Amino acid sequence: MQLLEERILKDGIVKPGNVLKVDSFLNHQMDIEFINELGKEFKRRFADAPITKILTIEASGIGIACLVAQYFHVPVVFAKKAQSLNLDGEMFTSKVESFTHKKVYDVILSKKFLGPEDHVLLIDDFxxxxxxxxxxxxxxxxxxxxLEGAGIVIEKGFQEGGKKIRDMGVRLESLAIVDSMTDDSLTFRPNN
Amino acid sequence: MQLLEERILKDGIVKPGNVLKVDSFLNHQMDIEFINELGKEFKRRFADAPITKILTIEASGIGIACLVAQYFHVPVVFAKKAQSLNLDGEMFTSKVESFTHKKVYDVILSKKFLGPEDHVLLIDDFxxxxxxxxxxxxxxxxxxxxLEGAGIVIEKGFQEGGKKIRDMGVRLESLAIVDSMTDDSLTFRPNN
Structure with a gap:
């Protein structure tokens, strides 16, 4: 998506350890009108999918998912990253290893909010x-x-996540795929 | 706000320990169109304030803040709850004790995203x-x-937070104030 690639080139900052900081517009400070444009693009790409619910994970996915959900007219549910006193009742859980925080945590979702009748779009920032x-x-x-598919704002194409997910047969739409990055250059995968 | 009070009565669940669960529409599953109505109401109440930025705290505040921000046409910045490897550079920090999680954590915000030129509206769910x-x-x-003020979706009027914040001279707008709750009844403070 050209608008996104231009914004990454303008405001993204590459840090050691393959970190791409986009915290001025995507995941610390959030440019709401810009993210709404991403929402329209996700809707365009998944226009044919009968989505009933958007699922994301706290924290930085939540705001993006809420704005995107407006174009699908469906609720958002967000998985939580730790056991909370407020999250009683039956829950789906899964173990996740965080690249950013270098630790393993539990992902938790109340069973009330996802079931066999749902058609799910996953949304996340990275x-x-x-x-x-x-x-x-x-x-x-x-x-x-x-599972109808996953919509990602920025995929790091030089890490294995995208290939792993596509190899599972999941429909994955990444709005920008960074194929390589150094201190002075970013290369995006050409749009297909 | 009548729409909100009706929704709390319909879908809210009171749990032991003064816990009011609104996770079916506000902070686990999120009813986007409903939260947009809350956004319109915050805009109506703060229509005279020259707000340039909305500040919230992860995680459950983020989605609400993003939807609300659309009515103010300003960016959202969200404070984070722990030191993150991606959050280098200079940061504002403050210590916070969580009622829900019974622990003390650091709240962190990059200094890049808030400064003397900003007029801030705080947004949170509870x-x-x-x-x-x-x-x-x-x-x-x-x-x-x-600081232009704080917009809260649900205030627990029987706890001390609201009085404390108002006594500091902060303009606090809570869309619903629960004055008491038991297993079978919720009492709202009358609108002023």
């Missing part, structure tokens, strides 16, 4: 090694909902 | 003992931005 997305897919499978 | 909101107010003060 796809790198794919662990967070694998956790969400595991939860969708456990709920026996239908 | 106000109980006020600790999270006090942490955000502390960060606004440290940034030397102007």
């Amino acid at each position: 796809l790198a090694n794919g662990c967070a997305l694998m956790g969400l897919i595991d939860i969708v499978n456990k709920s026996r909902a239908t | 106000l109980a003992n006020g600790c999270a909101l006090m942490g955000l107010i502390d960060i606004v003060n440290k940034s030397r931005a102007t």
Whole structure:
């Protein structure tokens, strides 16, 4: 998506350790009108999918998912990353390893909010090694909902997550795929 | 706000320990069209305030803040609850005690995203003992931005947070104030 690639080139900052910081517009400060444009693009790409629910994971996925959901007219459910006193009752759980925080955590979703009748679109800001997305897919499978696909804002194409998810047969739409990055250059995978 | 009070009565669940669960529409599953109505109401109440930025705290505040921000046409910044490897550079920090999780954590905001030129509206889903909101107010003060007020979806009027914040002279708008709750009844404070 050209608008997104231009914004990454303008405002993204590459840090050591293959970190791409887009915190000025996507996941710390959030440019709401810009993210609405991403929402329209996700809707265009998944226009044929009978989506009933958008699933994401806290924290930075939530705001993006809420804005995107407006174009699908469906609720958002977000998986939580730790056991909360407020989250009693039956829950779907999955273990996830965080690339950013270098730790393993539980992903938790109340069973009330996902079931066999649902058609789910996963939304997240980043796809790198794919662990967070694998956790969400595991939860969708456990709920026996239908997984319609995953919409990612920025995929790090040089890490294994995208290939792993596509090899599973999941429909994955990444709005920008970064194939390589150095301190002075970013290369995007050409749009297909 | 009548629409909100009706929804709390219809879908809210009271749990032991003064817990009001609204996770079917507000902070686990999110009813996007409903939350947009809350956004319109916040805009109506703060129509005269020259807001340049909405500040919230992860995780459940983020989605609400993003939807609300559409009516103010301003960016959202969200404070994070722990040190993240991606959050380098200079940061505002404040210590917060969580009522829900019974622990103390650091609230962190990059200094890049809040400064003396900003007029800030705080947005969060719940106000109980006020600790999270006090942490955000502390960060606004440290940034030397102007605090225009705080917009809360549900205030627990029987806990001390609301009084504490109002006594500081902060303009606090809570869309619903629960004055008491038992297993079979909820009492709302009459609208002023």
